[in-house]
Amino acid sequence: MTGPDPRNSAPESPEEAASGGTLITSLALRQRAGGIAVPAVTVVIAFLMGGIVVLATGHNPLIAYRDIFNGAGLNWIFHPTTSLVPTASYNLSQTLLQTTTLILCGLAVAFAFRCGMFNIGGQGQYFVGIYVANWLGYDFAGMSPVPHILLCIVAATLAGAVWAGIAGFLKATAGAHEVISTIMLNWIAIWIGEWLFGDGGPLQNAANKAVPISNDIANSAKLPVFWGQQQLQGLDVGFFVAIAALVVFWAILNRTTMGYEVRAVGFNPEAAAYGGINVKKNLIRAMAISGAFAGLAGAIDMTGYLYHYGQTDIPFSSVGFLGIAVALLGRNTAAGTGAAALLFGALLFGTTHGLTSNVIQPELAGNLTYIIQGLVVLFIGADVLILYVWNTRRKLRRARSAEAVSAR
């Protein structure tokens, strides 16, 4: 055993270092120490276990993963000149379409996290954005395109902010835990949608009253498509909005006084209050900003490629929840969220479009994404445990080597 390296000797007193720690201190440690190593390991383990599932069904996981990779269009990068290109470029545009939504839904979770809150309501906030964008996109037909699109997007974003702001307000004033209130707000949003688009609902389409589905938004409310064709669900400029949102997220947190307040409250509300920061105001505002990201996701999806929404689509949407996995894997940072969103976007599209029945059990195909998503969340939640096991093992090893020394 070597002596302590003076270059990286931890300045904590041994008493402090040894007092072990609460969950919070371990979480803080994880945030600091992890870098990208821990999320990377998490992903690798999740893929390995997903591979075991594939193997158990009698298929080759390596081929399955290769096909997912290709199905997501990621092979486009390697051979942009071969005949594969049309398919690959289409696949990649679809992957990026998913990525767009996931970036925004991930930011919706990450921003609240940075203020010390867990926003599980991304799904509901996303729906609210969908509803408002659909309503304005249809009802305000006749506006010129730029103002119409802006109206839809701004209003839907604000609606998401208000929806999440309710949870922030309840937390700040009544102490209601945001996990509970955002879950309940999800259900309220779901049932509002069931009513809006359902039989005789105010947003149900005018043409065929038998179908519980909304009207299509006006052409003036549709975002321009820059990759592929609009009829074939090409990639719209909403993708750039999502990239811009990543930059905005980073800038708010690291370059504004508001972000300073958010982080101070997130790390230590008591010290923030002592510093003269209004903690309650920040809780409400951070939740609202979170909701704005999710509302924006809904608006971008509606104006970018969905154009209409059906009552039956509502129970099948889970982008808000995928956003949690994205934020967790991305460690609530802008770059991490972007990367994690791309990973999950590729998985979502790759598993549903790249796999054939001789590569993987058909029932398993789409679900592989959710298996991997679940494993990622599980491992991230458990890496406090992994750190603990690591430390214990190291202690044991030292104790053993000490015994070996004294036995000699």
Next chain:
Amino acid sequence: MTEELVLEMRGIRKEFPGVLANDDVNLDIRKGEVHALLGENGAGKSTLMNILCGLYHPDAGEILLEGKPVTFASARDAIQAGIGMVHQHFMLIPVMTVAENIVLGVEPVRHGLLDEDRAEASVRELSERFGLAVEPGALVGEITVGQEQRVEILKSLYRGADILILDEPTAVLTPQEAHELFGIIESLKADGKSIIFISHKLDEVLAIADRITVLRRGRKIETVPREGATEASLARAMVGREVLLQVEKGPSQPGEVLLAVNDLQVFDDRGIEKVRGMSFEVRAGEIVGIAGVDGNGQTELIDAITGLRRIAGGSVTVAGRTLEGANARDMLDAGVGHIPEDRQRRGLVLEFSIAENIALHDYARAPNAKWGWLFPARLIERARRLIVEFDVRGGGPLTRAGGLSGGNQQKLVAAREIARDPKVLVAAQPTRGLDVGAIEYLHRRIVTERDHGRAVLLISLELDEILSLSDRILVIYEGRIAGEHAGDVSEQEIGLEMLGGREQAIA
């Protein structure tokens, strides 16, 4: 005391990630001696004792009990070997009686149930034998801190401890209680028990110890008999250089009233009235110390003056302006600086860098920010200056505050508060848990700030600190001022008032 060794620790080494907490430490304890373990925070005292009582395993070295090598796999092994430890934070169950707490885990049983009578009898027998007055039937939640400590000691004795480790036992006691504790230690010693007394207070160690072992940065510096040791020689061994133990300060020159508290009334979170009509003034250029036992309204008083807690009645006036309904922001703007009593929980955002922590009050002001846009480079630039000026060691502007040692964290807080040029400086427990070197620095700094014409309100549980720094002393008892003195009052007189003695004498 005999020369007979009951315990030897040889070549103990313990390493934590990045920190060598104990390096080849030897310690021997004789039968019936009081052996003080002296050292600054982080010197490795607690680590060594945690090894001795089985909580940590040493990386190297051995422990010999009456000449025989032993290894402790757990705290239980150490207890069975006769080693008992009284921690700084007591581990008692408030809803159970004194006797129940003491016998917990090794209860006398009759018909499968706790034999209350036998438990109480044996506790009573023990407490009489060692002069540890406690009421076996009393609920622990209703006894004083000093009594809780006795219960902890009895707990160890009940389990047959021959070697008793007391970790900073006087930190939570009033001077009177500390005096009584020393009496108890004498009687334990007379009974042949060995006592390891962990402390960083030099006067105490010289008063009670037979031999003194000094640790510094994980190494044993020396073991000396009390005879011949002086405060100065021990401080030098602890810190590794000459230390000024006495605060040098000239007479105060009080100016205008900068802080006036008038008939103040404050409630705590549970709605209990903790400050009950306090009035006092602090003038420019003077240090007013507030002495008192913990929990007599100090925290609520500080919170009210700094705008962190609503004022229920009365008023706080800063530099002639009476602030009503003021929040923390208002008080900061009015010129109140605040070194909080808990620097880790309140004074710092440990995850923030030094630069970000220095900006905690003024992050939104020019030149740190403009129109809500933050300029990190300016935060860093300012931090760089203050780090030099306040001698904060252990990192640069981008170092995480949580990575600094306690003393440097406190210097960081002081730097932030003083650099804002406050009119009133509220210093709550400014040196709690700090080592001699850092205490020296902060005390000097507080006196300097007084001389710069600030009004300093010093709140401390350490009577020594109050006595050595204050120009005037107020004693707080149950939310009221129980006495006011000039700075040169005796410890005894204040001690009595801290316990409400004068009030009782009048009644």
